[in-house]
Amino acid sequence: MNKVYPLTTDKSWKSALLDADRLLLLNSSQTDADKFMSAYGVTGVKSWLNSKKEISIPGIISLVHKEVKPTDLTVRYGTKKEKLSFAATEDLEELTGILAKTNKLKPGVKSMSKLKAAGGWLIGLGLTALFGWIMHGFATDTISYSDSGRRRWAGKLLYKLAQKMGPELVLAVSAAIAAFIVYKIYSNVKNPPNEVVYE
Numbered sequence: 001m002n003k004v005y006p007l008t009t010d011k012s013w014k015s016a017l018l019d020a021d022r023l024l025l026l027n028s029s030q031t032d033a034d035k036f037m038s039a040y041g042v043t044g045v046k047s048w049l050n051s052k053k054e055i056s057i058p059g060i061i062s063l064v065h066k067e068v069k070p071t072d073l074t075v076r077y078g079t080k081k082e083k084l085s086f087a088a089t090e091d092l093e094e095l096t097g098i099l100a101k102t103n104k105l106k107p108g109v110k111s112m113s114k115l116k117a118a119g120g121w122l123i124g125l126g127l128t129a130l131f132g133w134i135m136h137g138f139a140t141d142t143i144s145y146s147d148s149g150r151r152r153w154a155g156k157l158l159y160k161l162a163q164k165m166g167p168e169l170v171l172a173v174s175a176a177i178a179a180f181i182v183y184k185i186y187s188n189v190k191n192p193p194n195e196v197v198y199e
Contacts (some may be wrong), residue, residue, distance in 0.1 A: 004031055005095055008087050013084060015030040017033060017036050022056060026051075040052050065092060066194070070086075071087075097193055105199055108198075109197075116159065116192075128174060129178065131174070132171070135162045135174070138144070139165060139166055158193060194197065
């Protein structure tokens with residue numbers, strides 16, 4: 001099968017293709033199988049720019065995705081795993097179906113662990129607290145921004161925004177975002193979503 005699957009995996013894979021007994025991944029967006037294989041076959045310096053990975057299909061031991069409207073698929077092979085984010089649920093389901101059929105992997109529904117269900121939201125809560133603390137520091141002038149460095153424009157922009165908002169509004173916005181995240185953590189921990197596990 002020579003269909004290219006668009007991926008949206010952060011900072012890594014943008015295209016996937018099944019080639020005989022391999023799952024090929026590329027960090028550039030390709031829509032055509034020939035162009036994908038051409039980019040995949042590049043060597044030298046361009047090969048570094050066109051980062052790629054090959055996963056042996058017979059080596060895949062399990063596939064995991066959420067039960068409802070999945071967009072993320074975890075592919076386990078040997079002792080390693082790769083998380084792929086798909087642009088469309090239909091593409092994830094199609095590719096998963098092909099891999100599961102090829103390797104005779106049987107699907108089963110399991111409840112996601114509470115830690116895993118809360119994981120991403122916990123990170124978001126931590127980042128919200130950190131960002132809120134920095135913005136409050138900018139608003140009260142207890143934290144100064146640097147005029148040097150590659151991202152000085154970002155610091156200046158955040159500083160000006162915090163100054164315009166004032167400490168009270170910064171705290172109110174940060175608290176509102178944190179409250180929403182806490183609600184999502186509570187919801188996910190109380191009723192963890194189901195996952196479909198192919199083994």
